[in-house]
Amino acid sequence: MTDRVVQLVEDILPGIPLQVVSQGAEAVVFRTGVHPYTAHPSLTNPNQFIIKYRPSKKYRHPKIDASITKSRTAGEVKFMHRLAKAGINAPNVVSADFKRGLIWMEHLGEVLPSGEVSSFKNHLWSVERTRSPDECVSEDIQRICEQVGQLIGQLHHNDMIHGDLTSSNIVLQKKVPYLIDFGLSSYSGLAEDKAVDLYVLERAIQSTHSMYAYKYNQWLLKGYEAAYGTNKQNRRKYVEVMGKLEDVRQRGRKRSMLG
């Protein structure tokens, strides 16, 4: 699968050096040192960029395939533009080619001593692996967790849903969290959808950081609450989401027993 995709993308982008970063069901993410149109981009990291590529799927009808690739790529760029407008930490878009399913974006994060990308997950894991239990629940970790919660609170406050919140879809740059991967994102003002988004993260934390999940989740929700502020109307929205979160915890992510 990956070989075919690499071949495809090399045909589309001849002469651009590419390194596979990760592969999902729908897209492959590459890292490159080449900026498409300027040698001095106004980005924090001016030397590395991310290319997200949605290859065509052979099992889909070519016409449907083309339209799905185009609309999903455009949708993701639109979501990222709205995030930028709302001042929510996420990668900046550099360029996009909707028809061919390409998005060039800012490269976030650093390389950890372990050689891995500084995602929230890898950061927590490296602390859990190398430090004492006390340090795993240090003030530094608490601050990061709260900032992540606050970031998600900001997102939901703008009626935007990430759709795939996990600790690996949050990248830390200089220990400040940024959201990444908006392939499953959507827009909704419903408390239900926001609660499901939070629930997905809560479960992800429980399974990837089980030792300290209770503390982490507590801090995440604390930051989430802070994002809503003290305004009465916003408080009500927050309370509504928390009520729904309790419901979702009882029954799971799906609303009906079907599907």
Added chain:
Amino acid sequence: MVFEKVVFPSYPHKTVFISVFANVPKNVLSVVKTKLIEGDPNYELCFLNTNYIISTEYLYSAIYKAILNFETGQSKAKTLNTEIIFNLSPVNNIMDAFKRFGVDDSQDQSNVICIKVIDYVSDGNCLEDLNTHISKLLHTDASQNIPLQDAYLFKTVDISKFKKIFKLNDAKLSESENLQIQLTRLAIGACLIRGN
């Protein structure tokens, strides 16, 4: 003779020529406009005003996207020169893009950016000739031919008008970060999602 020569890594066989001329008088610009509408072959260039060109990065982004659209059959305009103007605009209307980004003869004088995408250039001479040709068309002297620089571009943009046409009045801008950079990022995003 001041001009820029840009080659994009994805299109090594295309050379982008950019030059800037300051304070070109109204009557000259009116002639340019008429000639462009007539389709005079001497005027086969992309002429822009600098009123909304927030930075070089934003300009490059639009040129790159225009070439990409032309190469991959996604272009909406008939010529590459028009496609560049269209890709600078956040609004999905070519006439509107012309009005905002094309030659501006509504004021006594205006700055002009000239762009031409050439299919492969081995030496710099033909670009020099091109620049001479343009300065003749615009009746400018050497002092008016200025370098393409971010600081200068930013100075010529009316920020409140800029925010209005890019629909950025509700955008949350950070006080601690550079305004030109923030507006560049948002403008590039707004142009990319145009019409989608």
